Amino acid sequence: MSVDVLTFGLNHVSAPVAVRERVSFPMDVLKPALDGLRSAFGSSVKEAAILSTCNRTEIYCAAEPQVQEHLPSWLADFNSLEANSLQPHLYQYRRNEAVRHTFRVASGLDSMVLGEPQILGQMKDAVRAAEQAGALGTMLHQLFQRTFSVAKEVRSQTAIGTQSVSMAAAAVKLAERVLGDLSQANVLFIGAGEMIELCATHFAAVQPKSMTVANRTLERAEVLATRFVAKTMKLSDIPDKLADYDVIVSCTASTLPILGLGMVERVTRARRHKPMVMVDLAVPRDIETEVGRLADVYLYSVDDLGRMVQSGTDARRAAVVQAEAIIDTRVQHFMHWLQTRAVVPAIIDFQQAADQVRENELDRARRMLARGDAPELVIEQLAHGLTQKYMHGPLAALNRTENDERKQLLNLLPRLLPRVDRRR
Template identity: 80%
Template sequence: MSVDVLTFGLNYVSAPVAVRERVTFPMDVLRPALEGLRSAFGKSVSEAAILSTCNRTEIYCAAEPHVAERLPEWMADFNRLKSSELVPHLYRYQQNGAVRHAFRVASGLDSMVLGEPQILGQMKDAVKAAEEAGALGTLLHQLFQRTFSVAKEVRSQTAIGAQSVSMAAAAVRLAERVFGNLGDSKVLFIGAGEMIELCATHFAAASPKSMCVANRSLDRAETLANRFSAQTMKLSDLPDHIDQYDVIVSCTASSLPILGLGMVERAIRTRKHRPMVMVDLAVPRDIEPEVSRLSDVYLYSVDDLGRVVQQGTDARKAAVVQAEAIIDTQVQNFMHWLYNREIVPTLVDVQRNADQLRQLELDRARRMLARGDSPEEVMEWLAHSLTQKYLHGPMAELNRSEGPQREQLLDMLPRLLPDSHRRR
């Protein structure tokens, strides 16, 4: 059975946030998704892992080549979409293309924020989830271990991560475009995950008037709030309090919007139409996109922030060439390992047959010695017999061949047969 490395998915380049938010695999869904994937394809998919972030959803698998044609339909069905809604936004890589893609993703070369480090941790989480689901085998395990090693090499040997312009920094920049100095602004963070922590760090550096963390779990909210002398709030209290905040940054794992058009409209009326900046870093979105219709609300999605981020990447682009060179070398190394792995069963068979032949001829030589034949004659016979049997296959194949096939065999034989001059 031929097994390929396949990568299949969509990202911030191939699909807008309106599509990406409909194709997500939260951590609690990864295990059943992996089980469903392997169940749907049977032995055709031997290994699989799913990477799902706000900027990309990708499936990595060790599978028979034909699986690549059916994966779009499976992904659409799992996310309750029509294939026609999904297919135009998908990309697919096989073999060395898939390996190169994995290396580039982990190294931050395929990120909205060039060189950003978060994706490496997200990929490690995806691998851990696949391991726990029993969906990872030798091939993908080796691929991801090399992926992490390449990412480390790229970050240590190049300046790809220097002067990083993060999504969190872009959020502060957008808020400052509206309010200028944030010293009189009140900031509300919805969620308490890694992205909100990064945003809180950047906003704290801008010295706003106050900050508050709203989260489903107050314990997590308080842990984060204590770091920045911020207040806390339950998510259920949001409708009564969002009018108090000038900047709202949201990033949760909710499958449905947390802030709707009606709630924000009431808040704007209460604020007497003072402007409000809302930054939605979640996929699926936490804030209904219709909120952008309100004239006093400046709503920014993760794609909007990406455009701000891209403006600050020029300083790091020079490092991309160096990083790509590292990746090219490591892709070749991995593919060499993969191809060698594929021929191992053949090599084992060749070695086993050679050992059996050697043993048969050795047993005959011992019987000849036992009946009193001259040791020198037995050694001469053994050497001749082994040589003839060793050469029989190649010589017979050469005699049967003709034309281009014979030329190819003649070219290969000197490399396959031992050179007595090199052994001296």
Template identity: 75%
Template sequence: MSVDVITFGLNHTSAPLAVRERVSLTGDLLRPALDGLRAAFGGAVREAAILSTCNRTEIYCAAEPQAARQLPIWLAEHQRISADDLHPHLYRHDQDDAVRHAFRVASGLDSMVLGEPQILGQMKEAVRTADDAGSLGTLLHQLFQRTFAVAKEVRSQTAIGEQSVSMAAAAVRLAERVFGDLTQVKVLFIGAGEMIDLCATHFAAQHPQRVTVANRTLARAETLSTRISGDTMKLSDLPERLADYDVVVSCTASSLPILGLGMVERATRQRRRKPIVMVDLAVPRDIEAEVARLDDVYLYCVDDLGRLVQSATDARKAAVVQAEAIIETRVQHFMHWLGTREMVPVIRDLHQAAGAIRAAELDRARKMLARGESPEAVLEQLAHGLTQKYLHGPLAALNQSEGEHREQLLAWLPRLYPLRER
């Protein structure tokens, strides 16, 4: 059965944060999801990779069309979400549209922040995870290698990533709206991944009074805190020490909130109405949404930062046209490769059939030589036999055809055989 390249999922434009966090498959959830996907569909889903970030959860696969239609149902069941709640937010791309989508995502054209570079690293990590899980094959491996090459080409030949306002820079801007000068504020980072690393770098450039990194693994927290001249904290110390900080930026892979309403409420009482800025970049969210109702707490989620950075994208929109042109060319190249790949079984069968004819005629020639027949007669018979079998297929097709079908065969024969000009 034929296999299609398919991408389906949801992102920041198709689904609100409340839905995205219910579908998120980050961290330790990714490998079990890949195993579950393959177990559910068996050979019908030949290859698969899952990209899950704060802005999107997408499944890239090489699958039979019937299986592809069932993938949304599988995702809803796997994530324990109603199919009716999930379906309105899903999109699906097939074949060249799926390839085009992968190229655009990796190039930063489908991001909340136009041209942001983090998505490429996230996609590479998703591919490594799929490879480790044994769910990549020739088709998706080729797709992603070309995807990474296209992203590099777009970034090197266009201005799509220049002067981009990142989520990290936006977080600093939000803190400045509340506190103005940040040199007297104390900043707490929860997590030690790539996004926290970026945020810490941006905040450190403002020379805050104190910077602390809290993480489940202290070794990773110490690596980051050393680079930004900060200190570390155990996650278990958060309830007692949260009130010490003016800005809290959190981005972990936790499936449950780390900062609940009660903990933050106690911290605000201890701060005696001094404001606190909380930036939650995690999906699922690290900070309970109800925290936003508290007085003197300024809570921002990833979608809030996305809206802030959109205002800085106009200067780069001219580069989008050039980037789209590059992507379109590379899509056509990939589809040509895919079409060539689909012909491989046919070419192999042709070679096998020709080999069988060759073997049969050689065996016949050897038997004639063994009977003492002259080599010249044997060669003549060998050439005659090969010629007859070589012409049998097209001659039989011509004799059995008529009308438009015969005209099509007559038009194709000069391309397949070196016929003399008539």
């Protein structure tokens, strides 16, 4: 059965963060998930990769077409969810549409922040994880290599990445909207990954009173803190020190909330109800949603920031048309490669059959020479034998067919015959 490129999943457009966090795959779960996917579908799934970020969870497959209808159930089962709960939020693409979607994602055209560059690095991490899990083969390897090339081409030849309004910049604006001047604000960053680093860069630019990085391991926190002359603390120290901070930005890989309602309620009382801004960029979320109901806490999720940054993308939308044109061309190139690859087995079989005919006729010619037949006669018999053998298949097919099928063969026949150089 034929193998197709399939893409399946959900993103910030199709599903709210409350749904996305339920199907998020932390990096240490990717290999078990890929193993489970291939085990569930057996040889029907030849290759696979999983991309999981705060804005999307997507599965890329080289698989037999019937796999597509069963992927939603697998995703729900793996995450212990009812299949019906995910169905309204899922999208599926096949063949050229799957390739186009992959190219658009890597190029930042499908991002919450149009043109944002982080998604390309996240996709490369996903591909690396799939390679380490032994889940990549020729088809997806080729797809992703071309994907990275397309993303680079889009970024270098269009203005899609200029005037970027990032999530990190939006976090600063939201904090200023609530607290005003941040020069007297104490800022706490929970986590030490790429998103926290971006946020720390933007907050440092407005020169808050102090910045602190809290992380599970102090070593990573200290590496980041050194860049911004910030303090560090362990996650376990947060309950005792949270009241000292006016702005909290959290983005960790924790599967459970780090800041709960009870803890934050105690903190607001200790602060005498002085307002706090909390920005939760994690999926699954680091801060319990109930915290947002507290009168003195301004809690923003990744979706809240996404809505804010949409207004800043107008200057880049003109580049989208140009980017889409580049992607359309590259999709055609990949599909041509895919189609060419599909006929390779037939070409090999044809070549092997031709080689066998040649060997048989050569053996016959050698026997004739060994018994003393004239070389001219042997050469003539060899040429005649090869000609008859090569002509037999097309002529037999013509004799067996009628009407439209015969017309089609007659139209193809001149293209299949060898060209004769009459100058020789």
